[in-house]
Amino acid sequence: MFRNQYDTDVTTWSPAGRLFQVEYAMEAVKQGAAAVGLRSTSHVVLATVNKAASDLSSHQRKVFKIDDHIGVAIAGLTADGRVLSRYLRNECINHAFVYESPLPVSRLVVRLADKAQVCTQRSWKRPYGVGLLVAGLDETGAHLYYNCPSGNYFEYQAFAIGSRSQAAKTYMERRFEAFNNYSRDELIKDAIFAIRETLQGEKLTSSICTVAIVGIDEPFHVIDQKIIQEVIDSVEIKEDAAAAADQAPAQDDDKSSEAAPMDI
Amino acid sequence: MALRGNWMYENNGGTCVAIAGADYCVIAADTRLSVGYSIYTRDYSKICKLADKCVMASSGFQGDLKALQKNLAAKHLIYQHQHNKQMSCPAMAQLLSNTLYYKRFFPYFTFNILGGLDSDGKGCVFTYDAVGSYERVGYSAQGTGAGLIIPVLDNQLKSPSPLLLPAKDAVTPLLEMEAVDLVKDVFASATERDIYTGDKVEILVINASGIRQELMELRKD
Numbered sequence: 001m002f003r004n005q006y007d008t009d010v011t012t013w014s015p016a017g018r019l020f021q022v023e024y025a026m027e028a029v030k031q032g033a034a035a036v037g038l039r040s041t042s043h044v045v046l047a048t049v050n051k052a053a054s055d056l057s058s059h060q061r062k063v064f065k066i067d068d069h070i071g072v073a074i075a076g077l078t079a080d081g082r083v084l085s086r087y088l089r090n091e092c093i094n095h096a097f098v099y100e101s102p103l104p105v106s107r108l109v110v111r112l113a114d115k116a117q118v119c120t121q122r123s124w125k126r127p128y129g130v131g132l133l134v135a136g137l138d139e140t141g142a143h144l145y146y147n148c149p150s151g152n153y154f155e156y157q158a159f160a161i162g163s164r165s166q167a168a169k170t171y172m173e174r175r176f177e178a179f180n181n182y183s184r185d186e187l188i189k190d191a192i193f194a195i196r197e198t199l200q201g202e203k204l205t206s207s208i209c210t211v212a213i214v215g216i217d218e219p220f221h222v223i224d225q226k227i228i229q230e231v232i233d234s235v236e237i238k239e240d241a242a243a244a245a246d247q248a249p250a251q252d253d254d255k256s257s258e259a260a261p262m263d264i
Numbered sequence: 265m266a267l268r269g270n271w272m273y274e275n276n277g278g279t280c281v282a283i284a285g286a287d288y289c290v291i292a293a294d295t296r297l298s299v300g301y302s303i304y305t306r307d308y309s310k311i312c313k314l315a316d317k318c319v320m321a322s323s324g325f326q327g328d329l330k331a332l333q334k335n336l337a338a339k340h341l342i343y344q345h346q347h348n349k350q351m352s353c354p355a356m357a358q359l360l361s362n363t364l365y366y367k368r369f370f371p372y373f374t375f376n377i378l379g380g381l382d383s384d385g386k387g388c389v390f391t392y393d394a395v396g397s398y399e400r401v402g403y404s405a406q407g408t409g410a411g412l413i414i415p416v417l418d419n420q421l422k423s424p425s426p427l428l429l430p431a432k433d434a435v436t437p438l439l440e441m442e443a444v445d446l447v448k449d450v451f452a453s454a455t456e457r458d459i460y461t462g463d464k465v466e467i468l469v470i471n472a473s474g475i476r477q478e479l480m481e482l483r484k485d
Contacts, residue, residue, distance in 0.1 A: 065345070089345050093338050 011123045021127060022120050025149035028129035032075035034162035034198040035062060037133040038172065038191050039144040040182045043215035044135035046073040047191040049162070049198060050208050063212045063222060067092040069102045070136035071212050071220035075162035076149075077129035084128060088112060105136035109145045109153045117151030131161045137214055160194060167197040184215060188223065189231055204232055273325050273373045274299055277460025278310055279409030280321035281447055282379040283421065284387035284402050288440045288471040291379035291389075292447045293321040294409075294455075294482065295464040306463035306484065313475065315340060318353040318380035319468055320360070323407030324394070325373035332372050335363060353380035357390040357398060364396030371395050375406040380470050387435050387470075399426075402434030409454035409461040416450055440469060448480055455482045 006012050007020035014020060033051040037044065050059035060078045064085040065071050070092065074081030091111055095103035112132070119125045127149040134145040146161065147153045157176045160168035171194050179187070191211055196204045206229035214220040280293040297308040311321045312333045320336070322329045339359060343351050351359070357378050364372055371394045378390040378398075391404035402423040405413040424432035436443065444467060451465045462485065467478040 086345075089342070093341055097334055097338050 009123060010120055010126060019120060022150045025127035025129050026131075029076040029131035029149065029161055030163065030165075032077075032130075032162045033060075033062065034160060034165050034168060034195065035073040035075045035133055036158070036160040036165070036168050036172070036191055036194040036198075037073060037135055037144045037146075037156070038158040038176075038179055038182075038187055038194070039135070039142045039156075040184075040187050041142060041180050043182075043184050043187055043213060043218070044137065044142050044144050045187045045191040045211065045213045046071060046133055046135050047195045047209055047211045048073050048075075049195060050210055059208075063210050065212075065220050065222075066108075066134075066136075067096075067102060068219040069138060069214060070105060070108060070134065071214055072135070073133045073212070074130050075133075075165075076131055080128045080130040081132065084112065084115075084130065084132065087115065102138060104138040104140070105134065105143045105145065106138075106140075108136070109134050109147055112147050113151050113153045116147065116149055119149075120151055133159060133161065135212075135214055135220075137216060142215070158194075160198070162198070164198040164200060167200065168194040171197045184213070184218075185231075188213065189235065192228065192231055192235070205229065206232060274327070275324060275373070275408075276304070276326045277408045278323040279405065279407035279413065279451070279454055279458065279461045280310060280323050280375075280377050281405045281413060281417075281450060282321065282377045282389040282391075282403065283417070283438075283443045283447065284379070284389040284435045285438060285440060285443055286435050287381075287385055287387065288443070288469060289319075289379040289381060289387035289389060290440070290443045290447055290467065290469050291319050291321050291377065292451065292465055292467040293323070293407075294451065294461045295466055295479075296460065296462050297326060298460050301459075303463075309466055311466055311468060313468075314351075314356055314378075315353070315380070316350045317470055318351065318356045318378065319470060319475065320376055320378050321406075322374040322376040324375045328372040329374045332363065332374055332376075336360065339363070352383050353378065353388050353390075354382055354400075356380075357388075357400070360390075360392065361396040361398045364392065364394065368395050375410075377404050377406050379468075381472070385472060400434070401426075402436055405450075407461070409451075409458040412454045412457055413450050416453065417446075420446060440471065444469060444478070451480070451482060 006014035010021035033049045035048040037046045048062040052059040063073050066088045092103045119127045132147040136143050144156050145153050146159050158172040195209050206225040212222045277298040278294050282291040293310040297304040313319050376392040382388045389404050390398050390400050392398045403417050403421050421436045423434050455462045462482045465480050469476045
């Protein structure tokens with residue numbers, strides 16, 4: 001973005017009413033590897049692209065289990081994400097200790113947002129450089145939230161963050177209205193598809209993506225690589241068959257764009 | 265400050281027993297909750313599963329026991345998040361000891377026994393006092409009926425002294441079924457003479473295939 005004289009301090013406003021440090025923190029999220037989330041009425045799926053620093057190293061963990069009913073996927077500074085995950089886990093444990101019941105997702109994201117906001121109003125701190133997709137289930141149903149470094153949070157039917165996430169968002173924008181009725185497996189498949197969109201031609205294999213799910217009667221867990229590879233293979237067989245038979249592939253409904261729900 | 269007749273604590277009575285075998289562990293506790301000369305309930309579990317292969321049974325003040333169990337469960341969850349695996353029984357034993365000593369000057373009024381399988385799959389039993397002093401043993405009993413049970417276990421299980429060199433295994437050579445029968449006999453005997461022990465005994469057997477639970481009726485008087 002732009003270097004100017006109002007961006008040194010997080011506690012300095014620009015004349016246009018912007019806090020540049022906060023906006024730069026959000027840039028850090030946009031540079032991170034992609035993460036997507038989708039929800040139906042009974043399940044929420046998170047999927048991330050695994051980036052490794054080099055072929056010799058292991059890839060960074062971007063999906064964290066927070067509690068049996070909540071998990072997060074992060075994009076941006078993964079160290080900040082790890083620290084925030086520890087905070088979220090503690091909040092869930094403390095709530096369960098006092099109230100003997102799981103912490104509702106909406107309350108967790110508010111606490112996280114408040115924690116992020118503090119860092120936008122202290123001159124000796126810096127904003128967290130990580131965006132979190134919080135997926136959870138509670139008494140009110142399935143939820144997917146996006147928590148920003150700015151301290152804002154929004155609930156989504158589906159969302160994508162990180163580099164080349166716009167491709168995933170476009171893919172999901174065409175389909176999101178059907179998500180509520182999706183079965184568990186359809187949701188996983190679409191999450192993998194959405195991730196594939198962000199790869200822009202790179203070959204999709206189960207080793208470069210992580211998929212996690214939480215649902216009614218299904219505690220949050222990362223799905224086994226073998227199962228993911230099976231889904232990818234089954235999809236690619238169908239696509240190769242369609243291409244080979246020279247048929248027009250099954251078409252999406254081309255909705256004239258109504259309010260695109262996933263700005264920012 | 266004078267204790268003024270134990271108004272901060274209550275002894276809810278009851279007895280717990282545990283026996284360690286070569287590849288199993290039996291842990292048992294009666295289900296009677298009493299206060300004074302009355303019975304609060306005949307159906308109260310004093311046993312808590314702390315981890316996959318680790319079970320705790322305690323007698324004493326059940327209010328403190330509930331709080332202690334919640335405390336350990338929360339600490340175990342943190343451990344699982346950090347290490348991606350369940351705590352082993354010896355690790356949980358040390359954690360319990362530290363947790364108890366943390367309240368050295370306002371103790372948990374609980375007399376605990378921890379039973380499970382160690383990392384080699386062998387049975388292990390750890391026995392505690394109220395402030396965290398603990399020891400790995402081959403068998404143990406705690407609670408109001410312990411005085412009636414320990415001499416019988418000493419006679420039947422003949423545990424070697426921990427001071428012996430070379431160190432001898434404390435686990436009993438008994439088979440799992442024999443150990444469970446011994447536990448049943450020993451509870452039936454304690455029930456005869458201890459007013460706080462009776463109603464039912466809950467027996468848990470931990471082995472490589474998991475945890476099995478059994479309930480046996482005891483005298484209700």
